[in-house]
Amino acid sequence: xxxxxxxxxxxxxxxxxxxxxxxxxxxxxxxxxxxxxxxxxxxxxxxxxxxxxxxxxxxxxxxxxxxxxxxxxxxxxxxxxxxxxxxxxxxxxxxxxxxxxxxxxxxxxxxxxxxxxxxxxxxxxxxxxxxxxxxxxxxxxxxxxxxxxxxxxxxxxxxxxxxxxxxxxxxxxxxxxxxxxxxxxxxxxxxxxxxxxxxxxxxxxxxxxxxxxxxxxxxxxxxxxxxxxxxxxxxxxxxxxxxxxxxxxxxxxxxxxxxxxxxxxxxxxxxxxxxxxxxxxxxxxxxxxxxxxxxxxxxxxxxxxxxxxxxxxxxxxxxxxxxxxxxxxxxxxxxxxxxxxxxxxxxxxxxxxxxxxxxxxxxxxxxxxxxxxxxxxxxxxxxxxxxxxxxxxxxxxxxxxxxxxxxxxxxxxxxxxxxxxxx
Ligand code: AMP
Ligand code: GLY
Numbered sequence: 001x002x003x004x005x006x007x008x009x010x011x012x013x014x015x016x017x018x019x020x021x022x023x024x025x026x027x028x029x030x031x032x033x034x035x036x037x038x039x040x041x042x043x044x045x046x047x048x049x050x051x052x053x054x055x056x057x058x059x060x061x062x063x064x065x066x067x068x069x070x071x072x073x074x075x076x077x078x079x080x081x082x083x084x085x086x087x088x089x090x091x092x093x094x095x096x097x098x099x100x101x102x103x104x105x106x107x108x109x110x111x112x113x114x115x116x117x118x119x120x121x122x123x124x125x126x127x128x129x130x131x132x133x134x135x136x137x138x139x140x141x142x143x144x145x146x147x148x149x150x151x152x153x154x155x156x157x158x159x160x161x162x163x164x165x166x167x168x169x170x171x172x173x174x175x176x177x178x179x180x181x182x183x184x185x186x187x188x189x190x191x192x193x194x195x196x197x198x199x200x201x202x203x204x205x206x207x208x209x210x211x212x213x214x215x216x217x218x219x220x221x222x223x224x225x226x227x228x229x230x231x232x233x234x235x236x237x238x239x240x241x242x243x244x245x246x247x248x249x250x251x252x253x254x255x256x257x258x259x260x261x262x263x264x265x266x267x268x269x270x271x272x273x274x275x276x277x278x279x280x281x282x283x284x285x286x287x288x289x290x291x292x293x294x295x296x297x298x299x300x301x302x303x304x305x306x307x308x309x310x311x312x313x314x315x316x317x318x319x320x321x322x323x324x325x326x327x328x329x330x331x332x333x334x335x336x337x338x339x340x341x342x343x344x345x346x347x348x349x350x351x352x353x354x355x356x357x358x359x360x361x362x363x364x365x366x367x368x369x370x371x372x373x374x375x376x377x378x379x380x381x382x383x384x385x386x387x388x389x390x391x392x393x394x395x396x397x398x399x400x401x402x403x404x405x406x407x408x409x410x411x412x413x414x415x416x417x418x419x420x421x422x423x
Pocket of ligand 2: 227
């Protein structure tokens, strides 16, 4: 069986390492992949947003199955285009991917189907948005409507900051057309939990929960990033809360998408906040999270490709999806110093051979036969252990053995989770 994977991040590297375990898998192509993924798949230089190029490649090669994991190609309809030439795919079609592609859509969906989320209003007129802010309690949250690489969310502490945020999105278009509509919503508090779930539109099967660390620096300071590290399971996410989320959020979301004629098939990501008034949805993503995938898949005991195919064929209820419930995982991201702003590229990366199974490469290229950093987030280092403290210690121990100039990582990945465990 030959598999095509679209994307180029640490998440795609984790998916590829996981499906490689299936003995039926022969060739894996990754479009475009990266210098590190090249050790595990045939990388072809076709961009993840180049839907025509992807379809052309898939029609010229013996592709049996395709896995589309990044948000952009999903929202652009990559699954629709590949399905149209007869290739079975893992991932939602364009109609369903809108759950991430438009925050206005997802907020309205939650309101219509009574799925708990922050109270909000949507604006397409800047003056009305600014007028609305005048008597609101601060902080308040301003979100650009479309995909904005996780950066389109501003938490304003004062009215002046809120007005600036609205102006920068709606007048200065700092997030491009994503700022044509803005969502202004209530500021919620509580621990955040990421839950990825397989769903085929008939059943929803949550994976082990995880915790992301989105800020660039220790103690959750600095700018928001794509994610600087993750741990799984998330200790705040108790069995009781999981039951409640299943009843009030996961199943209602699946049913709501069905009722809208937008059946979601793939991995649905629930970004949750456990507020004093119960769990609420902060955001949906139409795909595996990055770097959540780098801790969730190493805990998956079932065969990933088998699960994905069951999703595609709408027979997820017939198979068992098993996670190691007695283990913990930790992923520490090694980034280029300066990320998420400017940083230098081209430094050689050295990874001891015995660590290659633990490393998911996100931003690296091959130059003159050497692996060099080419992105902000360069690689993720994952460990699985019997306890969370052991998993954290093991990952930092490995980080100490991997080298590139100007490497930067947070030193406190998992500390928030440990505090919750020790309470
Ligand atoms: P999003 O891209 O919607 O996940 O937002 C990015 C981050 O902003 C989230 O992970 C939260 O930490 C924060 N955030 C988003 N919406 C809210 C909210 N309504 N209240 C508090 N924090 C929020
Ligand atoms: N780690 C958050 C995301 O994938 O959007």
